Amino acid sequence: MIILKLENLIKDAILKLYNVSFNNVQLQKTRKEFEGDITLVIYPILSVSNKKLDITAKEIAEYLKLNLDKIESYNIVQGFLNIVISNEYWVNQFININNINDFGVVKAKKESPLYLVEFSSPNTNKPLHLGHIRNNLLGDSISRIIKASGKNVKKVQIINDRGIHICKSMIAWQESGKNETPKSSGMKGDHLVGKYYVEFEKIKQKEIEELVGSGLSQKQAEENSKINIKAKDMLRSWESKEKDTIDLWKKMNSWVYDGFSKTYKKLGIVFDKNYYESETYLLGKNIIEDGLSKGVFYKKSDGSVWIDLSAEGLDEKLILRSDGTSVYITQDIGTAVLRYDDFKFSNMIYTVGNEQNYHFKVLFHILKKIGYKWSKNCFHLSYGMVDLPSGKMKSREGTVVDADDLIEEMISTAKNISNDLGKKEYLSESESKKLYNLIGLGALKYFILKVDPKKKILFDPLDSIDFNGNTGPFIQYTYARIQSLKRKKLINISEIDPTIIISKKEKEIIKLLLDFPDVIQEASQKYAPSLIANYIYELAKEFNNFYQNTPILNDQNKILVNFRLCLSIKLGEVIKTSMNLLGISMPDRM
RNA sequence: GGCUCUGUAGCUUAAUUGGAUAGAGCACCUGACUACGGAUCAGGAGGUUGGGGGUUCGACUCCCUCCAGAGUCACCA
Numbered sequence: 001m002i003i004l005k006l007e008n009l010i011k012d013a014i015l016k017l018y019n020v021s022f023n024n025v026q027l028q029k030t031r032k033e034f035e036g037d038i039t040l041v042i043y044p045i046l047s048v049s050n051k052k053l054d055i056t057a058k059e060i061a062e063y064l065k066l067n068l069d070k071i072e073s074y075n076i077v078q079g080f081l082n083i084v085i086s087n088e089y090w091v092n093q094f095i096n097i098n099n100i101n102d103f104g105v106v107k108a109k110k111e112s113p114l115y116l117v118e119f120s121s122p123n124t125n126k127p128l129h130l131g132h133i134r135n136n137l138l139g140d141s142i143s144r145i146i147k148a149s150g151k152n153v154k155k156v157q158i159i160n161d162r163g164i165h166i167c168k169s170m171i172a173w174q175e176s177g178k179n180e181t182p183k184s185s186g187m188k189g190d191h192l193v194g195k196y197y198v199e200f201e202k203i204k205q206k207e208i209e210e211l212v213g214s215g216l217s218q219k220q221a222e223e224n225s226k227i228n229i230k231a232k233d234m235l236r237s238w239e240s241k242e243k244d245t246i247d248l249w250k251k252m253n254s255w256v257y258d259g260f261s262k263t264y265k266k267l268g269i270v271f272d273k274n275y276y277e278s279e280t281y282l283l284g285k286n287i288i289e290d291g292l293s294k295g296v297f298y299k300k301s302d303g304s305v306w307i308d309l310s311a312e313g314l315d316e317k318l319i320l321r322s323d324g325t326s327v328y329i330t331q332d333i334g335t336a337v338l339r340y341d342d343f344k345f346s347n348m349i350y351t352v353g354n355e356q357n358y359h360f361k362v363l364f365h366i367l368k369k370i371g372y373k374w375s376k377n378c379f380h381l382s383y384g385m386v387d388l389p390s391g392k393m394k395s396r397e398g399t400v401v402d403a404d405d406l407i408e409e410m411i412s413t414a415k416n417i418s419n420d421l422g423k424k425e426y427l428s429e430s431e432s433k434k435l436y437n438l439i440g441l442g443a444l445k446y447f448i449l450k451v452d453p454k455k456k457i458l459f460d461p462l463d464s465i466d467f468n469g470n471t472g473p474f475i476q477y478t479y480a481r482i483q484s485l486k487r488k489k490l491i492n493i494s495e496i497d498p499t500i501i502i503s504k505k506e507k508e509i510i511k512l513l514l515d516f517p518d519v520i521q522e523a524s525q526k527y528a529p530s531l532i533a534n535y536i537y538e539l540a541k542e543f544n545n546f547y548q549n550t551p552i553l554n555d556q557n558k559i560l561v562n563f564r565l566c567l568s569i570k571l572g573e574v575i576k577t578s579m580n581l582l583g584i585s586m587p588d589r590m
Numbered sequence: 591g592g593c594u595c596u597g598u599a600g601c602u603u604a605a606u607u608g609g610a611u612a613g614a615g616c617a618c619c620u621g622a623c624u625a626c627g628g629a630u631c632a633g634g635a636g637g638u639u640g641g642g643g644g645u646u647c648g649a650c651u652c653c654c655u656c657c658a659g660a661g662u663c664a665c666c667a
Contacts, residue, residue, distance in 0.1 A: 028606060041609060043647060053647090079647080080610060123667085163667070277667095304665060313593080314663095321665040328667050357594060358662050384596080385660080392660095421629065439629095451603075455596070456660075463601085468629060469615040470603080477629050484627060534604065537614085548622090548631040590629080 002070065002085065003027055006038060013063040020048040029511075035075055036082030037090075037511065043079050057081045087502055091563075094510045095496050098570050104516035104577060106150030113151050116343055117143045119351035119381075120157040120269070124256045125165040126194035126395045128263050128403035130459060131353070131386045137448050137583065138383055139351035140269050141529040144581045146349075149524035154343060158275040158335060161253055167234040169193045170248055171227060172200035182255050188404065190259030193252050194395070201396045203227045266407055267441070268583055273342070275335060281326070283334025287370065288320055296369045312365050314358075319366075332363050333370075340374060347377040349527065354382040354454075381527050384456030401461055410440035410465065417467055418590070426589070435587055439473050442584045446472030449582050450533035470537050475575060476587055478540040481547060482572035483588040489565060490553055496566055497559050505546050509567060512539055516574055520581070529582055536578045543571055 007025045014022040024044045030036035042057045049056040057076040064083065065071050072086040097103050119139020122132060139155070147153040173180070173196040182189040204225050211221035222228065237245040264270070288305055291297045297305050297319055305320035319330055326334075339348065350360060360380035367375035385392065386401075393400040414436040427435065447465045451457055467473040502510075515535070523531040552564045576586045 026609080028609080031610065034610075039610090043609080046647080078610065160667075165667080302665090315593095318665055323665080325665085327665070331667095353661095354595070355661055356667095359667095361594090382595090387660085417629070447602095455603090458602085460601095463616095466602085466616060471615080471629090473629060474615090477627085481627055481630085488626065490626090530604095534614095537604095541614085544630060545632090547626080548628095551625065553626045589627090 002089070003038060005068065006040075006064070006083070009064055009067055010040060010060060012067075013060045014045060014048060017059050017063065018048050018050075022048055030082050032508075034077060034080075034082050035084060037085045037507075038083045040081040040083065041079065042076075042081055053079050087507065088498060090507050090510045091496070091498050091500060091502060093514055094567065094570075095498060097513060098496065098566055102577065103513075103570070103574065104520055105148045106517075106520075108147065108150050108152045110152075113346035114343060115143075115146050115151050115153045116156060116339060116345040116348040117146070117153060117351065118156050118158065118349065119143075120264075120271070121160060121352075122157075122260065123160040123163075123165055124190075124193070124253050125169045125197045127188070127190040127259060129393055129395070130401040130403065130406060131393060133267070133403050133406070133444070134383060134386050134448050134457065135351055135353070136264075136267055136269055137445055138381065138453055138529065139349075140267075141445075141449055141532075141582050142349065142351070142381060142524075142527050144583065145520065145524050145529060145532065148520050148577075148581055151347075151524075154272040154345070155270070156273045156275060156339065157271050158277060158280065160277050162238065162249075162278040162281060164231060164235050165197070166249065166253070167231045167238065168200040169197040170245075170252055171231045171234055172196040172203065173252065174248070175203070175227070175230075182258065188259040188262065189255030189257070190263075191402075191404075192259075193256050198396065198398055200227060200231070263403055263407075266404075266437075268585075275338075277331070280335050280338065281331050283338060284326055284330040284332070285320070285324075285334070287333055287337060288330065291319075291370050294370070296366075307366055307369070309362060309365055314362060314365065317362050317366075329359065329363060329366070332359075333366060336363070336367060336378070337372070340372070345374070347379065348374070349379050349381050351381045351383070354384055356380070357382055379527065381453065383453040386457045386459055389458070389460050401459065407441065407444065410444045411436050412440070413464060413467070414439035414443065414473070417473075435590060438585050438587055439467075439476060439590060442472030442476050442579075443467055444472075445582055445584050446475070446533060449529045450537070452530045453528060472579075472584055473590075475536055475540045475579060476584075476590055478543055479572055479575050479579075479586045480588060480590045482543070482568050482575075485552060485565065485568055486572075488553060491558055491561055491565070493566060494562055496563050500559055500563055502563070503550065505542070505550065506564070506567065509539075509542050509546060509571060512542060513571060513574055516578070519578075523581075532578050532581050536575060536582075539571060539575060539578075543568070 007027060010025050011022060014020060022045065026041040026044055028039050028041070030039045040060070042053055045056055045060070046053065054076060061074045061076065061081055065074065070085050070089045071083055073084045075082050117139055120132065120136050122128060143153045143155050176199060177196060180192065182192050185192060187195070204227050207225040207227060208221040211224055212218060216224065234245060238249060288297060292299065292305065297307050299305050302322040303324065304318060304322040306316050306318055308316050310316065317329070318327060320326060336348070339345065352360065357380065364375055364378050367378065387393070388399065388401070390399065418436065443465050448457065450470065519531060519535045523529060550564065552568060553561060555561050579586055
């Protein structure tokens with residue numbers, strides 16, 4: 001790459017001119033408002049040149065120009081040396097990438113590192129909501145990005161299928177369900193089970209109110225709530241594997257899985273392996289024993305097991321209860337080791353909300369202390385909560401944006417807009433249905449993924465998600481325009497003439513396209529799909545501007561038409577590839 | 591209270607990791623189809639980057655301090 005060549009040349013220049021070896025060469029893209037392609041920041045060099053700004057800049061510039069014929073000219077503005085690279089260079093660069101299939105994407109080899117990405121990991125007592133959507137989209141997208149950066153990827157989730165929460169739904173269903181099933185009620189299975197989870201809370205609240213009314217304290221009332229006691233009994237019954245309980249549990253979970261799989265299907269999400277907590281919740285204990293003998297953990301007089309992480313700036317943490325049963329982190333230790341045994345991964349990513357930042361810090365420290373080398377390659381992909389204007393979403397209180405509802409709403413909005421714009425005459429009914437899906441989901445996915453994962457998202461259900469501006473449909477539209485050009489093309493595409501004169505805008509687009517491989521690598525290293533989204537938007541915006549102001553097919557000069565068509569088609573390919581990294585499909589027309 | 595994260599235009603957000611005049615979208619105002627798709631494009635208005643201090647040629651970015659919000663600090667998951 002030219003930037004590397006330049007950097008070395010600049011080092012040579014400084015060595016020759018000032019007799020110093022210098023390794024703080026700061027090169028950056030030239031900002032649009034100035035003339036040039038690459039800019040050298042002169043300030044850091046002043047300390048070794050001992051000359052004035054302009055003189056230093058000029059001396060280096062002259063040296064560069066003399067030694068690199070691709071430099072056409074330069075200008076110096078306030079300590080910035082802007083270097084103009086010849087058009088011919090950029091055209092040649094484009095010719096190079098134009099011949100590459102799947103430009104930007106690195107194919108993994110068998111021996112490439114394996115990344116295990118965990119995401120989704122729902123509870124089975126309620127349907128998915130917008131928070132889960134963010135989790136799923138992030139996990140799915142980052143898996144695609146890591147894969148495109150040349151790694152092997154396996155997607156896994158751990159389904160939280162046991163515990164007090166599902167017992168609550170089970171009890172409420174038993175008490176007031178009257179044998180209702182997804183079939184008899186026409187409800188999606190996960191919604192049906194979720195309904196009884198909410199029902200449980202209602203009954204419990206009512207009981208607590210009554211007990212408080214009869215003179216008990218809030219805490220006593222909670223302990224004495226009949227349905228609450230029944231739920232705890234059911235958990236015990238589940239743990240001792242009583243048949244009736246297990247049967248009911250299996251039945252209701254299967255309803256939930258049916259429901260989930262429909263939602264996953266709509267979102268286009270699949271996993272390579274599912275782990276079930278009911279199968280892993282006892283794991284980890286033997287590892288604790290091992291840790292005890294190594295002195296990593298210690299036992300208190302009541303029999304509970306702890307780790308002291310105060311040296312790491314954290315607290316003491318309980319690992320095993322005094323009755324010998326495990327806590328959440330015990331299972332997580334066990335599951336991590338199980339996964340390593342299953343996959344021998346090189347890296348593992350946990351896609352989990354930022355409320356668990358502390359938990360994962362502790363987990364990784366523990367794994368390290370026990371001595372697992374791979375623990376240093378574990379990463380918590382932490383993301384901000386999706387909040388409503390009214391505050392946090394809470395399933396128990398019914399203040400959630402349901403995933404299925406939201407998806408349906410997006411699709412029907414897409415349909416309405418399409419119809420308003422009168423754009424679907426040429427499509428069959430099933431084709432248009434597919435199209436609305438594609439656009440609605442594109443809008444939703446892009447809306448979520450363009451935001452930096454760290455940041456929380458404020459979602460106002462009354463303020464519907466946009467379809468104009470920096471949105472998924474805007475990019476899909478750009479792509480559809482390019483496909484339209486392709487369909488219309490009036491010439492046969494031939495070799496690009498490397499000597500053509502290109503416009504400033506065309507050069508901008510070439511430069512942007514050349515960035516694509518780096519963008520994938522950076523997004524992968526930083527676990528940030530938002531970087532991909534930003535890049536695509538830039539690309540689409542540049543293209544629309546170009547399209548609006550430059551005749552692509554209608555120019556007299558067929559050599560130029562050929563070039564512009566190739567440029568457009570390549571840009572379309574890059575848009576498609578990069579949108580695919582966000583899990584978004586592209587329409588040929590819309 | 592301790593620790594972590596966040597704070598950028600009315601709203602949603604970006605900023606090449608310390609670089610040039612903080613860049614976009616929505617909403618608002620003005621323009622552009624006898625040109626390849628107007629879900630588009632061009633332009634306008636809108637900013638003390640939460641406040642204050644410091645580091646330096648240069649700070650949204652680093653340090654200190656204060657303010658506001660969120661999360662977490664369970665023998666819960």
